[in-house]
Amino acid sequence: MRKVSLVLAGAIxxxxxxxxxxxxxxxSSTSAVxxxxxxxxxxxxxxxxxxxIRTDYVEKPDEQKLIEAAINGMVSSLDPHSAFLDAKSxxxxxxDMRGQFGGLGIEVTMEDGVLKVAKPIRDTPAAKAGxxxxxxxxxxxxxEVKGLSLNQAVEKMRGIINTQVKLKIERAKSEPLEFTLxxxxxxxxxxxxxxxxxxxxxxxxxxxxxxxxxxxxxIEKLNAEIGADKLKGYIIDLRNNRGGRLDQSVLVxxxxxxxxxxxxxRGRNAEETQVFNAKSGDLTKGKPVVVLINGSSASAAxxxxxALQDHKRATVMGSRxxxxxxxxxxxxxxxxxxxxxxxxxYYTPSGNxxxxxxxxxxxxIIQDVPAELKxxxxxxxxASLKGHLRSGxxxxxxxxxxxxxxxxxxxxxxxxxALNLLRGVKKDTAAAxxxxxxxxxxxxxxxxxxxxxxxxx
Numbered sequence: 001m002r003k004v005s006l007v008l009a010g011a012i013x014x015x016x017x018x019x020x021x022x023x024x025x026x027x028s029s030t031s032a033v034x035x036x037x038x039x040x041x042x043x044x045x046x047x048x049x050x051x052x053i054r055t056d057y058v059e060k061p062d063e064q065k066l067i068e069a070a071i072n073g074m075v076s077s078l079d080p081h082s083a084f085l086d087a088k089s090x091x092x093x094x095x096d097m098r099g100q101f102g103g104l105g106i107e108v109t110m111e112d113g114v115l116k117v118a119k120p121i122r123d124t125p126a127a128k129a130g131x132x133x134x135x136x137x138x139x140x141x142x143x144e145v146k147g148l149s150l151n152q153a154v155e156k157m158r159g160i161i162n163t164q165v166k167l168k169i170e171r172a173k174s175e176p177l178e179f180t181l182x183x184x185x186x187x188x189x190x191x192x193x194x195x196x197x198x199x200x201x202x203x204x205x206x207x208x209x210x211x212x213x214x215x216x217x218x219i220e221k222l223n224a225e226i227g228a229d230k231l232k233g234y235i236i237d238l239r240n241n242r243g244g245r246l247d248q249s250v251l252v253x254x255x256x257x258x259x260x261x262x263x264x265x266r267g268r269n270a271e272e273t274q275v276f277n278a279k280s281g282d283l284t285k286g287k288p289v290v291v292l293i294n295g296s297s298a299s300a301a302x303x304x305x306x307a308l309q310d311h312k313r314a315t316v317m318g319s320r321x322x323x324x325x326x327x328x329x330x331x332x333x334x335x336x337x338x339x340x341x342x343x344x345x346y347y348t349p350s351g352n353x354x355x356x357x358x359x360x361x362x363x364x365i366i367q368d369v370p371a372e373l374k375x376x377x378x379x380x381x382x383a384s385l386k387g388h389l390r391s392g393x394x395x396x397x398x399x400x401x402x403x404x405x406x407x408x409x410x411x412x413x414x415x416x417x418a419l420n421l422l423r424g425v426k427k428d429t430a431a432a433x434x435x436x437x438x439x440x441x442x443x444x445x446x447x448x449x450x451x452x453x454x455x456x457x
Contacts, residue, residue: 191211
């Protein structure tokens with residue numbers, strides 16, 4: 001038997017609802033046998049070519065790499081989200097979806113070959129040592145960072161708990177600083193909450209194992225901090241959320257719903273067709289909800305936005321979402337890695353597929369982008385990806401919407417509009433947001449290497 005998982009993601013997919021599957025019904029008809037014979041003739045051709053390369057290529061090739069390249073070519077020809085994962089990639093995916101690992105607690109990004117701290121994670125070795133957002137990491141354990149990829153740098157900082165790492169850091173208006181940090185178990189917060197006056201603001205950055213529990217605790221904390229009688233409602237910020245676990249998107253949606261369908265999946269095989277329904281119990285006790293989305297809200301984030309929109313439980317604001325409406329099954333291949341395979345489309349409660357279309361907000365608010373950033377802000381959706389799964393009804397949105405979220409809340413027009421809606425403030429008397437929520441990173445292209453988005457370590 002093979003271990004399988006259901007996942008939903010934009011740029012990167014991870015482990016999800018876990019079950020077991022077995023291979024059945026291999027050749028059950030004459031036509032299947034005939035088709036299989038043709039396939040096996042082609043496989044023989046592949047074997048002949050592999051043997052010729054192995055024996056006659058000008059230099060001795062790495063046979064394992066040849067096989068992996070052939071597998072990658074086959075799987076990547078299907079759609080942008082299906083992929084073969086070697087053992088290391090599979091482990092990295094599992095770490096990302098669990099949301100915890102041995103490391104230092106720094107979110108880092110690579111800008112023009114420079115490794116920069118996006119932010120230290122609260123209560124981690126990095127934060128306690130005094131590492132700050134904007135710091136530039138020049139050396140890791142005495143080795144220059146220059147020339148490393150983002151993933152390579154992160155891998156050097158992650159490791160076994162209670163082992164040490166030395167960082168050499170460059171900070172503005174300061175001599176180079178050296179830190180010796182001890183790795184600990186890092187739990188990346190999937191949810192961050194804060195009181196925006198009389199409104200509860202909750203940013204969901206990803207759908208990992210930590211998401212629903214983080215949401216539940218965040219709602220409890222805000223309700224106690226603001227007071228149930230004073231709290232006007234909640235803003236659920238899904239901007240730049242690329243997705244994650246299907247089960248967590250269902251739980252998050254259910255947190256605001258008393259009943260009804262949340263999402264359904266339909267695939268080629270009967271086992272891929274499922275319906276997920278809400279259970280009684282609204283964690284917010286019926287308080288008004290605004291959901292913020294943008295062009296990099298994808299997959300699991302779109303499930304939540306679509307479910308709450310269809311049930312009229314929330315007002316969806318912002319700009320049209322990415323449009324990834326497919327489900328991936330992750331199949332573990334022993335110790336050789338895994339296969340991430342697109343096996344189903346998902347549908348909102350009203351039966352709409354958002355594949356290559358996205359979620360259209362109830363109230364469109366276009367975020368202003370500074371002139372110097374206009375060329376750097378991603379505006380591509382699922383429909384722009386080469387080889388994307390086609391929309392079921394033939395309707396597609398070729399152009400995406402911007403994914404920029406300003407760090408300065410006074411310039412965050414989408415957040416301000418959401419606050420004003422919950423407070424009943426008219427547009428011409430709108431006031432700036434009192435506090436700045438944690439800035440969300442600009443999201444990477446869905447088919448690009450993750451060198452454009454902050455990565456925790």
